[in-house]
Amino acid sequence: MSPPIIDRLALIGVGLIGGSIARAAREYGAARTIVATARSPATRRRVAELGIADQVVETNAEAAKGADLVIVCIPVGASGPVAAEIAPHLKAGAIVSDVGSVKGSVLADMAPHIPKGAHLIPAHPVAGTENSGPDSGFPELFVNRWCILTPPEGADKEAVETLRAFWATLGANVETMTAQHHDLVLAITSHLPHLIAYTIVGTAEEFSNVSRSEVLKFSAGGFRDFTRIAASDPTMWRDVFLHNKDAVLEMLAQFSADLGYLTRAMQDGDGDALFDHFTRTRAIRRGIVSIGQDSAAPDFGRPHPAKPLAPLARPYAADSE
Amino acid sequence: MSPPIIDRLALIGVGLIGGSIARAAREYGAARTIVATARSPATRRRVAELGIADQVVETNAEAAKGADLVIVCIPVGASGPVAAEIAPHLKAGAIVSDVGSVKGSVLADMAPHIPKGAHLIPAHPVAGTENSGPDSGFPELFVNRWCILTPPEGADKEAVETLRAFWATLGANVETMTAQHHDLVLAITSHLPHLIAYTIVGTAEEFSNVSRSEVLKFSAGGFRDFTRIAASDPTMWRDVFLHNKDAVLEMLAQFSADLGYLTRAMQDGDGDALFDHFTRTRAIRRGIVSIGQDSAAPDFGRPHPAKPLAPLARPYAADSE
Numbered sequence: 001m002s003p004p005i006i007d008r009l010a011l012i013g014v015g016l017i018g019g020s021i022a023r024a025a026r027e028y029g030a031a032r033t034i035v036a037t038a039r040s041p042a043t044r045r046r047v048a049e050l051g052i053a054d055q056v057v058e059t060n061a062e063a064a065k066g067a068d069l070v071i072v073c074i075p076v077g078a079s080g081p082v083a084a085e086i087a088p089h090l091k092a093g094a095i096v097s098d099v100g101s102v103k104g105s106v107l108a109d110m111a112p113h114i115p116k117g118a119h120l121i122p123a124h125p126v127a128g129t130e131n132s133g134p135d136s137g138f139p140e141l142f143v144n145r146w147c148i149l150t151p152p153e154g155a156d157k158e159a160v161e162t163l164r165a166f167w168a169t170l171g172a173n174v175e176t177m178t179a180q181h182h183d184l185v186l187a188i189t190s191h192l193p194h195l196i197a198y199t200i201v202g203t204a205e206e207f208s209n210v211s212r213s214e215v216l217k218f219s220a221g222g223f224r225d226f227t228r229i230a231a232s233d234p235t236m237w238r239d240v241f242l243h244n245k246d247a248v249l250e251m252l253a254q255f256s257a258d259l260g261y262l263t264r265a266m267q268d269g270d271g272d273a274l275f276d277h278f279t280r281t282r283a284i285r286r287g288i289v290s291i292g293q294d295s296a297a298p299d300f301g302r303p304h305p306a307k308p309l310a311p312l313a314r315p316y317a318a319d320s321e
Numbered sequence: 322m323s324p325p326i327i328d329r330l331a332l333i334g335v336g337l338i339g340g341s342i343a344r345a346a347r348e349y350g351a352a353r354t355i356v357a358t359a360r361s362p363a364t365r366r367r368v369a370e371l372g373i374a375d376q377v378v379e380t381n382a383e384a385a386k387g388a389d390l391v392i393v394c395i396p397v398g399a400s401g402p403v404a405a406e407i408a409p410h411l412k413a414g415a416i417v418s419d420v421g422s423v424k425g426s427v428l429a430d431m432a433p434h435i436p437k438g439a440h441l442i443p444a445h446p447v448a449g450t451e452n453s454g455p456d457s458g459f460p461e462l463f464v465n466r467w468c469i470l471t472p473p474e475g476a477d478k479e480a481v482e483t484l485r486a487f488w489a490t491l492g493a494n495v496e497t498m499t500a501q502h503h504d505l506v507l508a509i510t511s512h513l514p515h516l517i518a519y520t521i522v523g524t525a526e527e528f529s530n531v532s533r534s535e536v537l538k539f540s541a542g543g544f545r546d547f548t549r550i551a552a553s554d555p556t557m558w559r560d561v562f563l564h565n566k567d568a569v570l571e572m573l574a575q576f577s578a579d580l581g582y583l584t585r586a587m588q589d590g591d592g593d594a595l596f597d598h599f600t601r602t603r604a605i606r607r608g609i610v611s612i613g614q615d616s617a618a619p620d621f622g623r624p625h626p627a628k629p630l631a632p633l634a635r636p637y638a639a640d641s642e
Binding site for chain 2 (some may be wrong): 028077101126127128129130131136138139140141143144145146148170171175181184185186188189190191192193194195196197198199200201202203204205206207209210212214215216217218219220221222223224225226227228229230231232234235237238239241242245248249251252254255256258259262263266267269271274275277278279280281282284285286287288291293294295297298299300301302303304305306307
């Protein structure tokens with residue numbers, strides 16, 4: 001077989017994404033050696049116990065030393081300081097990348113530290129679950145999901161190609177765009193939905209006439225769908241909103257105008273306006289399912305276990321009447 | 322075994338909910354005979370083909386005749402006219418119920434038509450998927466979900482108990498409250514989430530700088546979660562918003578205030594306010610999972626198929642280098 005794309009892979013941060021990269025890189029043969037580190041001793045210990053990296057080291061500097069690809073898998077607010085730490089230890093030709101949900105600020109914060117001869121190629125795998133920590137990762141996380149690369153102008157073509165091949169080996173579809181465009185696209189496909197979900201899940205607790213227990217019990221009416229993304233990692237999402245403020249505010253303004261339109265239709269009793277809008281949104285769902293970006297199974301494929309039939313409740317049982 | 326709770330069950334409307342009641346009532350032995358009707362000849366034909374009812378009849382009047390329990394499973398806006406149609410055909414002691422997501426207006430619209438000697442007990446099974454039509458139903462839909470009964474003041478206790486037992490036989494947990502309280506609770510656990518989801522899914526199409534194709538491709542960042550409920554039946558949801566306007570507007574006012582608070586925190590760079598809010602909402606998700614109202618599996622248990630390993634990409638393969 002062809003040798004692994006990366007000889008020595010360094011992961012800085014081993015949460016859901018870092019931990020999934022480690023598992024996938026090994027499972028799919030994308031890296032020969034995986035070295036990992038994390039800020040907290042407890043996480044480093046856990047990564048060593050899980051055995052998902054070949055080496056666990058104590059510092060970011062140590063991890064970066066001799067690595068062919070360093071992927072920084074931490075909340076985007078910490079990108080700058082980490083780049084400063086690893087910079088003096090990067091070998092010539094090393095690729096430095098990340099997995100952050102914001103790309104403009106990551107590029108701005110990291111680029112000034114990266115030495116000539118090393119290549120900064122930010123990236124964002126659009127995949128995840130609501131869980132976090134090293135135990136939550138799994139190798140299939142990136143399969144058939146998109147990974148967006150945002151190489152800066154004049155980036156080394158070979159380095160971009162290597163990173164593309166690395167993510168493709170993990171099962172991802174890879175696309176390239178500018179950091180600025182990425183931040184606009186993700187503001188509507190990810191950041192605004194998270195802001196809205198975080199908001200409404202908080203709102204549900206603020207009514208004196210509806211109890212928390214009622215909110216939980218009757219959440220299958222729709223509310224529970226929002227609670228999944230409102231359970232995402234608070235540190236990661238704090239940093240996303242602080243670092244992609246402008247694009248999120250732009251999308252939010254449009255959302256508020258649209259909410260005003262539907263509210264007005266409701267107030268005016270304009271059933272046709274509501275019906276037309278609801279018919280259009282149904283088509284978007286079909287589009288997502290048809291390109292394989294969500295399950296076609298109803299209810300996301302949530303389990304609906306059958307009711308166990310008690311012997312006495314079985315219809316047409318022998319002792320019937 | 323004990324005889325079925327209901328001798329003759331009439332279903333008026335056979336979509337997702339009506340079709341699931343038919344299947345569940347038979348599977349779990351809740352009714353001896355099931356008669357069904359639907360407004361459109363195509364639906365009636367399909368129900369007959371599926372064989373999920375014992376009889377398919379052409380009119381609401383015919384369905385109601387001789388039924389012990391009539392369940393009206395149609396958009397709430399049609400409740401009044403249907404009650405008027407069936408009223409002259411109800412037998413003494415018949416229970417008339419429904420499955421609508423709004424209860425105040427259903428009670429107000431149906432009650433004037435129901436004759437003395439028949440019992441109107443509105444109900445709302447809090448369960449569903451984004452699909453609609455007779456083919457989308459399945460017998461397990463109500464298992465471990467809540468069904469809320471909203472008997473009017475002075476309702477016949479025996480009729481309420483019969484309806485409770487019917488839903489319990491279908492696997493539901495049954496709770497009783499006033500129609501007014503129901504409409505407040507569902508405004509926050511179901512109606513407002515749908516309004517928000519319908520809004521944001523529409524918003525995503527309105528940017529000249531982000532294409533529809535990008536919205537679909539990168540929807541796994543969070544957006545796709547909203548598209549499921551924004552794919553729900555347009556007629557049903559039009560009627561919900563037209564008939565529970567006041568409660569939805571009350572919840573919407575609080576939501577908008579909360580969204581303003583998070584927006585301001587983002588604008589002010591107040592990371593602590595964001596972090597604290599996101600930590601609280603995480604706890605609500607845990608509550609829903611712990612009472613069994615959502616799956617504990619990450620990502621709602623969505624399938625994450627493994628990448629097929631091509632022979633040449635297999636690590637440590639025999640022909641390695």
